[in-house]
Amino acid sequence: MKREYLEDKEKINFKFEQTKEDFIVDENPRSFTEKGNFLILRVQKIEMTTWDMVAAFAKFLNIPAEKIGYAGLKDKHATTTQFISIEAKYEKALKKFKHPGIKILKLTRDKYSIRMGDLRGNHFSINLFGVSPIEAGQIEKRALKIAKNGLPNYFGYQRFGRDENSIEQAREMISGELHIEDAKLKKFLISIYQSYYFNEWLRERVILSREENDGKFMLLEGDIYLSDEGKLFTPKNMPQKDFEAHKVVPTGLLCGRDVYRARAKAGEIEEKYDDAFLYDKGLRREALIFPTDIKLDYKNNFDILNISFTLPKGSYATVFLEAIANKNFTAQMLKPHKKK
Numbered sequence: 001m002k003r004e005y006l007e008d009k010e011k012i013n014f015k016f017e018q019t020k021e022d023f024i025v026d027e028n029p030r031s032f033t034e035k036g037n038f039l040i041l042r043v044q045k046i047e048m049t050t051w052d053m054v055a056a057f058a059k060f061l062n063i064p065a066e067k068i069g070y071a072g073l074k075d076k077h078a079t080t081t082q083f084i085s086i087e088a089k090y091e092k093a094l095k096k097f098k099h100p101g102i103k104i105l106k107l108t109r110d111k112y113s114i115r116m117g118d119l120r121g122n123h124f125s126i127n128l129f130g131v132s133p134i135e136a137g138q139i140e141k142r143a144l145k146i147a148k149n150g151l152p153n154y155f156g157y158q159r160f161g162r163d164e165n166s167i168e169q170a171r172e173m174i175s176g177e178l179h180i181e182d183a184k185l186k187k188f189l190i191s192i193y194q195s196y197y198f199n200e201w202l203r204e205r206v207i208l209s210r211e212e213n214d215g216k217f218m219l220l221e222g223d224i225y226l227s228d229e230g231k232l233f234t235p236k237n238m239p240q241k242d243f244e245a246h247k248v249v250p251t252g253l254l255c256g257r258d259v260y261r262a263r264a265k266a267g268e269i270e271e272k273y274d275d276a277f278l279y280d281k282g283l284r285r286e287a288l289i290f291p292t293d294i295k296l297d298y299k300n301n302f303d304i305l306n307i308s309f310t311l312p313k314g315s316y317a318t319v320f321l322e323a324i325a326n327k328n329f330t331a332q333m334l335k336p337h338k339k340k
Contacts, residue, residue: 001167003154003199004206005323006215007142012135012325014128014305018077020046022127025074025317027082028120028310036111038069038085039094044103049076054084056099061090069114072122072313075158081105085114123293123310124317131305136298139305142324143294150217150249150288151323152206155195156316157330167196174278190280194254198285201252201273205287208269217288219243222264223250226286232260249286256282289315 016022032040045053050073051065058065069085086094088109097104131139160166170189172178180186209218224234225248232251242248253261255275259282262270293310311317318329 001160001196001199002203003152003319003322003328004203004210005152005326006149006206006209006217007145007323007326008210008215009142009326011327012138012142013327014131014135014139014325016126016128016321018075020077020079023075023078024125025078025080026123026125027071027074027080028123029071029083029114030118030120032108032110034108034110036109037088038110038113039088039091040108040110040114041084041086041094041104042081042106042108043084044079044081044105045074046079046101047076048101050074050082052076053102056102057084057086057097060097060099061086061093063090069118071114071116071119083114083119085110085112117313119313121310121312121315122317123308125306125308126317126321128305128307128321129303131298131303133298133300136296136305139307139324140296143291143296143307143309143320146320146323147291147294149215150290151315151320152202152217153286153289153315154199154202154319156318156322157328158316158318159195160192166192170196174275190278193275193278194256194280194282197273197275198252198254201270202287204269204272205252217250219250220264220266220269222262222266224260224262224266224284225249226251226284232284234260234263246290249288251284252287254283254285256280259283285314286312291320 043053050070054065054068054070057068067087071083074080074082094104166189169178170193173180173186173189174193209216212218219238219240222234224232225239226232228247239248253259253270253274256278257280261267261274289312291309291311293308295308297306309320311320322328
């Protein structure tokens, strides 16, 4: 399941770790009204999954976990800040909440509970180890070029499990060879199935762009675009100028029902990674995203480069690091770094 990138340059062999000190994620939420029947908590968690954090609040308040809203799932092996919503009637009880891995940083209110996807994006701060002064310059140059030309919006290795073998289980379930009763597991495996074929589609489009468009993502007749206003459309003419201005972006298929499908040349490629018989809802996902707020801080005496940046929701920081390094990472590769 190899991920290819738009520039096939020499590899940069830095290392990084998903630890609480070296991998920090802050959620950029939607705006809040500061009035209403829901408490909005800005929460910092350390070495916990989002589900574990939600379960801790649910247990303390003696309520079902479903009563707690959250916008996205955050990494366990990191320090992460995110927003959750709880009914305002629990405000007094929450003043007594204590947990070794959770800290309530701020509290406000809103008219609505938080739902999955209710965020603008995520800001990351990640330490890269084993970086020479020359490599620090190369990393900065590549990062800024990716921000201009776009980052292929692959699902990262985390999506597919530690051994990346969940796709086989998903195929067996969808073909009817494997029966699974657990509704959550079924939903998870379907998302794996959709994500895998999106990645394979994107890989082909990236290779085509490298071979025929000098490493810039190649727009094709029949592509379906997402506007900066959040609307899907197929233009009559190729929107190259709007694409270069980051006003529109081509999308790829997460196969399923009730979803627009590409046509013409774009449709010929997309069809190879489609499953029109999958009953679950299909979606379109941006083929490219554009990292912003990129800052680098090089600790010369320790060969450590801190890189910080913001990505849209649903995108993977590790994919950005892969594009910079020009190599794929896996969960098995991220072994603890021995600090001096």
